[in-house]
Amino acid sequence: MVIRIRKPYVIAEKGDHKFVWLGLDEVEAERGILTNQYLIVDSDEGILIDPGGQYVFERVYKNVSNFVQPENVKAVFFSHQDPDVVGSLIMISDFFPNASIYVSSLWIRFLPHLGVITGVDMVEIPDEGLNIRVGNAILKAIPAHFLHSPGNFSLYDPIVRVLFSGDIGAAVFPEGVWYLFVDDFREHVKYMEAFHRRYIPTKRAIELWLKRVGELDIDVIAPQHGAIFVGENARKLLEWLRSLDAVGVDAMGEV
Numbered sequence: 001m002v003i004r005i006r007k008p009y010v011i012a013e014k015g016d017h018k019f020v021w022l023g024l025d026e027v028e029a030e031r032g033i034l035t036n037q038y039l040i041v042d043s044d045e046g047i048l049i050d051p052g053g054q055y056v057f058e059r060v061y062k063n064v065s066n067f068v069q070p071e072n073v074k075a076v077f078f079s080h081q082d083p084d085v086v087g088s089l090i091m092i093s094d095f096f097p098n099a100s101i102y103v104s105s106l107w108i109r110f111l112p113h114l115g116v117i118t119g120v121d122m123v124e125i126p127d128e129g130l131n132i133r134v135g136n137a138i139l140k141a142i143p144a145h146f147l148h149s150p151g152n153f154s155l156y157d158p159i160v161r162v163l164f165s166g167d168i169g170a171a172v173f174p175e176g177v178w179y180l181f182v183d184d185f186r187e188h189v190k191y192m193e194a195f196h197r198r199y200i201p202t203k204r205a206i207e208l209w210l211k212r213v214g215e216l217d218i219d220v221i222a223p224q225h226g227a228i229f230v231g232e233n234a235r236k237l238l239e240w241l242r243s244l245d246a247v248g249v250d251a252m253g254e255v
């Protein structure tokens with residue numbers, strides 16, 4: 001495999017506000033599923049989104065440091081409890097000493113099993129969601145329960161109209177395929193389909209989320225795996241999710 005290091009990319013910006021994709025080293029695919037991490041910076045303060053596991057942390061930390069002082073990272077957002085989201089938790093307090101960690105109230109008591117995290121400010125996100133202030137920006141944790149985790153949130157940035165969707169819209173690329181932005185939506189579906197049909201337990205969860213995000217102005221949808229949806233492709237993703245006939249228990253049948 002050709003090892004490719006991808007540099008961070010500013011997806012959207014307005015004044016001193018930036019929404020950043022935190023780069024990638026394609027060799028990471030040999031260790032586990034590829035993950036996207038994001039950073040929002042506003043007025044020199046940052047929020048790190050789904051930082052990922054231990055083996056990506058060095059890359060994440062280095063790339064965060066290019067945009068904001070690590071001590072000015074005031075928040076870390078965990079969309080849910082999976083290892084590809086929370087795996088680096090024990091490093092976070094050392095490297096981002098002033099960050100509060102935001103996670104679903106369902107998962108907060110499970111996280112100490114990852115290691116000693118005393119002295120870290122852990123903030124429960126209630127089922128109905130939460131506003132998170134970073135710099136002068138107010139970001140919105142939007143309920144996305146059962147997509148796929150039972151305590152799960154998307155994060156909406158109203159300043160640049162970017163929705164971090166977590167595992168919703170996730171794509172799993174085969175070896176040799178990678179791109180940052182979706183170009184041909186129809187072609188991209190084949191990398192999303194299996195994940196959504198198996199990991200999302202019920203269509204009802206999709207319908208509830210679509211109703212919530214339908215009230216938002218969205219220019220970009222940025223998932224935790226795979227490629228980013230801009231403009232028309234963001235709208236196509238929502239349509240595709242609406243069109244999924246059976247997921248989870250209804251798609252799986254007996255094994």
Ligand SMILES: [Fe+2]
Binds near residue numbers: 082148
């Ligand atoms: Fe997950």
Ligand SMILES: [Fe+2]
Binds near residue numbers: 082
């Ligand atoms: Fe994930």
